[in-house]
Amino acid sequence: MKKLLGIFGIFLFVFVLTALLSDRFLESYNLENLIRRTALLGILAVGVAFVIITGGIDLSIGSVVCLVGCGVPWLLVKQSCPLPWALALAVIVSLAVGLLHGLLIAKLKLQPFVVTLCGLLMYRGITRGFTGDQTQGFGTEYKGLRQLATAEVPLPFVEGFGIPAPCLFLIVVAVLASIFLNQTIYGRYLLAMGQNEEAARYSGIRTDRMVILAYVICSLTAGLGGILFALDVNSAQPGSFGNFYELHAIAAAVLGGCSLRGGSGTIMGVIFGAGLIQVLRNMITLVDFIPSHIEYAVIGAVILCGVMTDETVKRIVRRRLFSK
């Protein structure tokens, strides 16, 4: 709970600051877009949070987004594959990617960083290969399907503002993830393992299976995110689609209180982390006196500050705990 307060405070601060600096920020069109982007990033971040909680990392998310996000329109439009088949294939591929990562890490004891770094390179390369490096999109077809990402669910009593559809996906993902993490024995196993894998193993927990599960969850959410991203933008360039998304997702998770050392994290925190990052990016485009090409510098600095505050607060709490 205390952890949530920190990230929520920073989020609120940046949000209010942006609202003060730009009068376009609170317009409903902008807010809708902001929520949509937050939701899309949030889905990826919730997935990677599971991996981070076990003490691992997944660098391949952006490339899985690319693989699935380019692959689905390619199947539908270029290969005239029936929709159910295309979607089923997307799920199977994401699942297989996660399973591969998990097996290599849990069974062959390869380092997560290395395995997923290779994934990052491979999946983008494969995508550029089978698409012939051509931009993929749904064109003017699949209007109904695209609604999944572009529609707005109107709110009663609020004129001209609706909840973007991806937000509903995020809510479903987040609720499932929270329940899984906090209410099931497997969530408890993940947290326990993240703290001390050896002791967890000695307690009769199948730690290798839990590791595999975490990577599968992560790749599945990346696949879901990939489809939604592609439906949203309708033009996915294999060379750049999803670039750096893994870093944004990891940053969101870390801002949300997932320690890269493993063993901690809350889903709500991760979602606020994703929100913070998207508000920041929005601020940089909206506020005139911030040149938009320094975007990464600003985001990097804010993440650093966030993590530093978090660590300092934790240290103070710990000192009080141990020496008061």
Next chain:
Amino acid sequence: MSDDDPRRPWLEVRGICKRFPGVTALDGVGMHVNRGEVVAVIGENGAGKSSLMKILAGVQPADSGQIFLEGRRCQLASVEQALRLGIALIHQELNLADNLEVGANIFLGREPRRFGLLIDKPRILRDSARYLARVGLKLPPTRLVGSLPIGRKQMVEIAKALSVDARILIMDEPTSSLSQREADQLFEVIRDLSAKGVSIVYISHRLGEVKELAHRVVVLRDGKKVGELRRDEINHENMVQLMVGRQVSQFYLHRPHEPGEVVLTADNLRTLAYPHRSCSFALRRGEIVGMFGLVGAGRTELLQTLFGVTPALGGSVWIDGRKTAVRSPIDAVLAGLALVPEDRKQQGLILDLTVRNNLSLTSLRRDQKMGFLNRARERELARDMVRLLKVKATGEGQVTRLLSGGNQQKIALGKWLSLHPRILLLDEPTRGIDVGAKTEIYSLMESLAEKGITVLFVSSEMEEILGMSDRVLVMHEGRIFGELPRAELSEQRVMRLATGQLPEAA
């Protein structure tokens, strides 16, 4: 008194108080240490011994109270300052960097330099070899600490403390993970230091060694000093009387058991530690089997292989007459085994989880409701176990790291009891546990055996082995060198086997 009056205490504290949320760890404690004196501090688990020592070594500040060094009032604000004043502490829980070499650990933070920048490696090697020799460790200083068994790590800690040339050396349960031989070596070092004028403050739950070693004993109970014993007053009864506040009469409540049918058979089992040796033995229902051996004899590895932590290199295990492949701990758990490992900090517990979550970790699977946590059951189970084992904690929600060492050990044991295993493997089960709690654990082992549970326990404490076992297996260099039924138990016989000599005829 002149300045170098040998009777003036080197270190004196008065009225030390220390409160933690929910507990008063120390309540107006005073004590002093004279030059060259060996002072033993004893008391039950959670009495405040470690807390007091941490204050003396500058690890944590006292809430109130005064500290005098050679009669002058001083502050001990940090470990560095305490070290500068000549006070060094060896923690109860080991504090070594596993990924560094032995030598690098000894000089961690105080590395000798060349040209002010480069670490003087040759000097580290030379000097650390000297300190290692002083504690009788025959190790190259280039060994990785992570590859050492826990007893050796403890000796490295002691070598490290020696290397700062402390005038007052505080040792918090140094022998709890040492074998008899290593402990004897340590006592040599302590006597030698004491003769050279270094003062030693020594915490231990092993009253035998306190009697052997201490010039004076300070007894704490519930954060207060309840008494002191002079050299001639130090005996078992007096110490226990002061510690517990009552007489602990019968220490070992051993009742012979009628062993039932064979429940576990190990057939030519080979472990990673001794790939070319194999072990065969059988355990029966409802018996308590002690396993003795010198450190390095392969006892821990044998238990770990039985429990599936490390794979067996060969041989087979039969449980209830069925050949059982134990590839990972979960296989062992499902077959009815439980292991309380030797290293509670790394293997037995997840220190940053609460007491409740640690206690329930093993039984979550059993108590689940279709994958969901059964929190009511979890809470109930933790409450029962805390009560059964008389764990001293502010509540089941307390973070396990904050418990005193002995209480942590109770949690490491308790997490398995709730699972009702049929075969309980215990690796040094009473390490760091006070006399009262030891008796409780012994009677617990008794009552488990009476219920038909098989207990196999490894111990380096001869008394415990002789007092508790129906039968003793003695290991020597990776194999079971001999077996003694209770009727034939004697210290000499066990020791002969442990050192690899065949039992004398007749």
